[in-house]
Amino acid sequence: MVKTVHTSVRMKALSLSLFVCAVLIVALLGLFPSCAWAETTPEFTLSVFQKLNYSAGESGLITSWDYELTAQTEGAPLPEGAQGSVFFWQMRGSDERTWKLSAPAAGQEYRYEMRQVAPASLPSVYTPDAHVYDVRVITGTDGSITVLCYLADTKVADPGWTVSYERPQEPGKHPGGFVSKIMSLLPKTGDLSQMGLIAAGMMALAGSGLMCVRKGVVGATHVDGEDASQKDIHDVEE
DSSP states (O other), X not given: OHHXXXXXXXXXXXXXXXXXXXXXXXXXXXXXXXXXXXXXXXXXXXXXXXXXXXXXXXXXXXXEEEEEEEEOSTTOOOOTTOBTTEEEEEEESSEEEEEEEEOXXXXXXXXXXXXXEOOTTOOTTEEOOOOEXXXXXXXXXXXXXXXXXXXXXXXXXXXXXXXXXXXXXOXXXXXXXXXXXXXXXXXXXXXXXXXXXXXXXXXXXXXXXHHHHHHHHHHHHHHHHHHHHHHHHHHHHO
């Protein structure tokens, strides 16, 4: 009889322990919903580059350029630090940037626009890159994620920007005087019609010079001929 009572007490204690463990497990799951066994959100990767066609270490040159990534689709995620639907960032020298963002739900699409933002008062020696990229992130019904980048309807595999710089001509190396005037008249953009007019004008000047020389020679010959004739007549009269 005593043995039966002890067994019953042990069974009740075991049941109570199992119940307490179950309650603790449920409570822990509620406190830590982002544990490793929670479902992860699919992501996509977006990468861009900047290239400078001049030395970034040269003193006085602009080496940092600004860019913006604009979400064209409402609710499309942006990197941390975005202001509303626009994310601004900066790249220095020859640089690259990569972001990982949450992909759209199955059968949905996100659209973005990327561009370089040139300073308002940019010196003419710099030529910024005006490329504007259209980025489309598509999640298929099977969960596959596709990232497409277009530049004026042309698909681009590696979006980026290249900034150009043209060193100004040093003082003292400009041609001066008459040569400078002639050089200023020459076409600077391949205008062949202007070149033809200049060539025609130079030929006309050269032709006028030849005519003047020819008239001078003929006049001198005519005068000499008259003198000789007059001399012959004078000899006959004598």
